[in-house]
Amino acid sequence: MKTPKPLLPLIEDGIVDEVISQLMSGKEASVFSVRCGDEIRCAKVYKDAAQRSFKKAVQYREGRSVRNSRRGRAMEKGSKFGRQQQEAVWQNAEVEALYRLEAAGVRVPHPYGCFAGVLLMDLVTDDEGNVAPRLNDVSMSAEQAREDHAEMMEAVKLMLVEGIIHGDLSEFNVLVDDYGPVIIDLPQAVNAAGNNNAFAMLERDVRNMTQYYGQYAPELLHSQYAHEMWALYEEGELKPDTELTGQFEAPTESADVDAVMQSIKAALAEEDARLARLRDSDEDELNQRPFT
Numbered sequence: 001m002k003t004p005k006p007l008l009p010l011i012e013d014g015i016v017d018e019v020i021s022q023l024m025s026g027k028e029a030s031v032f033s034v035r036c037g038d039e040i041r042c043a044k045v046y047k048d049a050a051q052r053s054f055k056k057a058v059q060y061r062e063g064r065s066v067r068n069s070r071r072g073r074a075m076e077k078g079s080k081f082g083r084q085q086q087e088a089v090w091q092n093a094e095v096e097a098l099y100r101l102e103a104a105g106v107r108v109p110h111p112y113g114c115f116a117g118v119l120l121m122d123l124v125t126d127d128e129g130n131v132a133p134r135l136n137d138v139s140m141s142a143e144q145a146r147e148d149h150a151e152m153m154e155a156v157k158l159m160l161v162e163g164i165i166h167g168d169l170s171e172f173n174v175l176v177d178d179y180g181p182v183i184i185d186l187p188q189a190v191n192a193a194g195n196n197n198a199f200a201m202l203e204r205d206v207r208n209m210t211q212y213y214g215q216y217a218p219e220l221l222h223s224q225y226a227h228e229m230w231a232l233y234e235e236g237e238l239k240p241d242t243e244l245t246g247q248f249e250a251p252t253e254s255a256d257v258d259a260v261m262q263s264i265k266a267a268l269a270e271e272d273a274r275l276a277r278l279r280d281s282d283e284d285e286l287n288q289r290p291f292t
Contacts (some may be wrong), residue, residue, distance in 0.1 A: 145216035
């Protein structure tokens with residue numbers, strides 16, 4: 001096929017030898033199968049920010065650190081340079097997450113790097129070399145659903161141990177090869193410790209997976225993996241070898257409303273006193289000024 005323009009630099013630099021076919025075109029990127037020497041790999045070409053339709057991207061970027069202060073200031077101001085740097089951070093987030101998660105034992109495509117806005121990684125296939133289907137296109141028995149759901153919860157747990165939440169996990173972002181589910185599409189990966197929306201996104205990821213597998217094994221719908229994982233994570237007790245049960249009991253202790261109200265009243269009184277002291281100080285300063 002004709003080489004897409006974004007892939008020309010990789011051809012010219014000898015990173016890619018041939019573009020074989022386009023696998024898909026989505027809201028965030030287009031994906032191609034490419035030949036690199038004797039291997040067939042996957043090239044993910046990110047769409048320009050103006051073309052992307054990913055909603056509420058700011059929520060996902062919260063908590064991501066930028067080491068270079070100049071880059072950080074430019075990104076905050078929204079200058080042309082800042083937008084370019086923001087785009088680079090968005091693209092590099094996925095390859096960095098893939099390296100970390102693969103090392104942690106999560107089944108993700110092996111990455112080879114991000115080159116000029118193109119992520120090069122392994123092409124997930126079955127044993128016959130065919131491109132692995134998305135989970136959405138796979139049907140299964142109740143037994144298989146329970147087994148794969150357990151694998152997905154283990155993967156989500158290992159991600160959280162690494163401080164990462166997928167943030168957009170669903171049956172459309174999971175491939176299924178002959179060995180089970182493989183998680184893909186991580187440019188919006190969330191910093192679990194630095195993002196105020198972290199638990200809500202974790203809960204949504206788990207709910208999406210549970211509802212999909214739950215259509216084959218309805219008993220899964222009653223599990224509470226997100227709450228169980230998050231409680232352990234907040235307590236610093238979530239480890240790679242932690243065995244999850246899917247059960248969670250919310251604390252039964254009721255909030256001490258009177259104590260909370262007293263604390264609020266005390267804080268308000270303290271603030272009133274501080275403002276009064278400031279007013280008195282301003283009046284004293286004004287009275288001490290010489291008349292001219």
